[in-house]
Amino acid sequence: MASLVAILDVKGKSLIQRSYKDDVPPSCIERFLPLVLDMEEENVQVTPCFSDDGINYMHIRHNNLYLLALSKRNSNAAEIIFFLHRLCSVLTEYFKELEEESIRDNFVIIYELLDEMMDFGYPQTTESKILQEYITQESHKLELQARPPMAVTNAVSWRSEGIRYRKNEVFLDVVESVNLLVNASGNVIRSEILGAVKMKCYLSGMPELRLGLNDKVMFESTGRAARGKSIEMEDVKFHQCVRLARFENDRTISFIPPDGEFELMSYRLSTPVKPLVWVEASVESHRGSRVEYMVKVRGQFKRRSTANNVEIYVPVPDDADSPKFRAAAGSVVYAPEKSAFVWKIKQLGGGRDYLMRAHFGLPSVRNEELDKRAPISVKFEIPYFTVSGIQVRYLKIVEKSGYQALPWVRYITQNGDDYVLRTISDAKSSSIIAPI
Numbered sequence: 001m002a003s004l005v006a007i008l009d010v011k012g013k014s015l016i017q018r019s020y021k022d023d024v025p026p027s028c029i030e031r032f033l034p035l036v037l038d039m040e041e042e043n044v045q046v047t048p049c050f051s052d053d054g055i056n057y058m059h060i061r062h063n064n065l066y067l068l069a070l071s072k073r074n075s076n077a078a079e080i081i082f083f084l085h086r087l088c089s090v091l092t093e094y095f096k097e098l099e100e101e102s103i104r105d106n107f108v109i110i111y112e113l114l115d116e117m118m119d120f121g122y123p124q125t126t127e128s129k130i131l132q133e134y135i136t137q138e139s140h141k142l143e144l145q146a147r148p149p150m151a152v153t154n155a156v157s158w159r160s161e162g163i164r165y166r167k168n169e170v171f172l173d174v175v176e177s178v179n180l181l182v183n184a185s186g187n188v189i190r191s192e193i194l195g196a197v198k199m200k201c202y203l204s205g206m207p208e209l210r211l212g213l214n215d216k217v218m219f220e221s222t223g224r225a226a227r228g229k230s231i232e233m234e235d236v237k238f239h240q241c242v243r244l245a246r247f248e249n250d251r252t253i254s255f256i257p258p259d260g261e262f263e264l265m266s267y268r269l270s271t272p273v274k275p276l277v278w279v280e281a282s283v284e285s286h287r288g289s290r291v292e293y294m295v296k297v298r299g300q301f302k303r304r305s306t307a308n309n310v311e312i313y314v315p316v317p318d319d320a321d322s323p324k325f326r327a328a329a330g331s332v333v334y335a336p337e338k339s340a341f342v343w344k345i346k347q348l349g350g351g352r353d354y355l356m357r358a359h360f361g362l363p364s365v366r367n368e369e370l371d372k373r374a375p376i377s378v379k380f381e382i383p384y385f386t387v388s389g390i391q392v393r394y395l396k397i398v399e400k401s402g403y404q405a406l407p408w409v410r411y412i413t414q415n416g417d418d419y420v421l422r423t424i425s426d427a428k429s430s431s432i433i434a435p436i
């Protein structure tokens with residue numbers, strides 16, 4: 001049996017992965033290609049199965065992809081290699097070409113297929129014909145439960161009959177907003193994540209949708225082991241189309257969607273969040289007649305992510321004038337109506353940091369207390385990333401006419417209305433920023 005199945009690009013980076021057992025850490029995936037390259041360098045023939053450090057690596061190659069299975073225990077390698085070949089042909093059947101792009105475009109369906117084809121690490125149905133039948137059968141079951149009463153009572157007040165689209169598509173956006181407060185010593189005093197699942201449905205007829213998330217309560221209530229990370233949502237609220245009884249019963253999110261744009265659900269997480277975009281400033285006042293700021297920003301998220309449209313609002317005295325700015329990246333403008341200057345950075349990479357300096361004249365002498373200052377506030381958007389780790393495991397779309405509909409999923413994490421840092425210190429007492 002396999003503990004983990006992953007599809008890797010030509011550089012050995014995982015495009016999609018599914019853990020079935022947690023005895024093999026996902027970090028082993030990254031070791032796969034270096035091991036293969038080492039063998040090639042030493043002119044050792046690279047076999048489909050090899051072991052390293054107690055982990056069995058089993059793989060096949062297809063186009064520019066590696067299909068990789070990892071296991072710890074003694075497993076039937078032939079069976080797993082056979083499974084990988086089946087996976088490859090099932091995916092090829094679904095997407096015509098199996099390549100990097102088709103994986104990126106279809107990862108919801110691939111997760112779903114990986115779920116159906118492997119259960120707790122044991123290969124299940126791998127015949128694509130049977131898989132397709134299985135999915136249809138299940139959908140018939142759903143229709144029997146839900147459709148006849150709807151048709152009789154016309155109870156779907158939020159959707160009218162006879163909607164037609166030439167191309168049936170669903171767009172699903174998972175948007176998480178982070179609120180936090182960092183105090184002057186750099187400690188996170190409070191933080192929360194406000195999440196929303198927003199949909200745009202362009203679907204014909206009366207489709208039945210079923211959404212699977214990596215919801216911790218769902219995994220626990222169904223007695224299934226969470227594969228990979230699961231999250232615990234609080235204050236979950238649904239659009240009226242979601243069958244609440246069903247959700248309460250088995251945590252299934254099933255619904256007939258309204259047409260077009262709507263918010264399917266919202267949730268909150270009070271788990272502590274570290275500041276994704278970190279900002280700190282030091283202020284040097286020159287005899288109360290002019291003031292200098294040095295501001296540092298750092299992207300505290302994974303290197304492969306990028307924060308877009310970063311805007312940093314640094315407060316200055318109301319009557320500050322004659323602004324001068326120098327920034328290592330982006331642009332700075334004075335916003336006297338907000339008593340702040342705004343540093344805008346189009347793209348901030350994970351792990352990157354930048355400095356900027358500002359200089360203002362002060363018409364009147366004053367002695368501002370440190371803790372009377374307004375905090376720094378920050379805006380940003382990080383695409384392809386959710387801070388909670390929420391994942392769409394699948395989105396099933398079933399309509400009695402049997403059309404194929406494409407689900408598109410996007411993730412984004414952004415600042416909430418209240419993302420503020422009190423990390424402004426006086427330059428002389430500052431231990432945060434070393435002089436440069």
Ligand SMILES: *[C@@H]1O[C@H](CO)[C@@H](O)[C@H](O)[C@H]1NC(C)=O
Nearest residue numbers: 182183184185186187188189
């Ligand atoms: C910031 O918070 C930490 C932890 O709550 C606390 O120990 C520290 O004194 C606080 N700093 C300031 C300047 O309030």
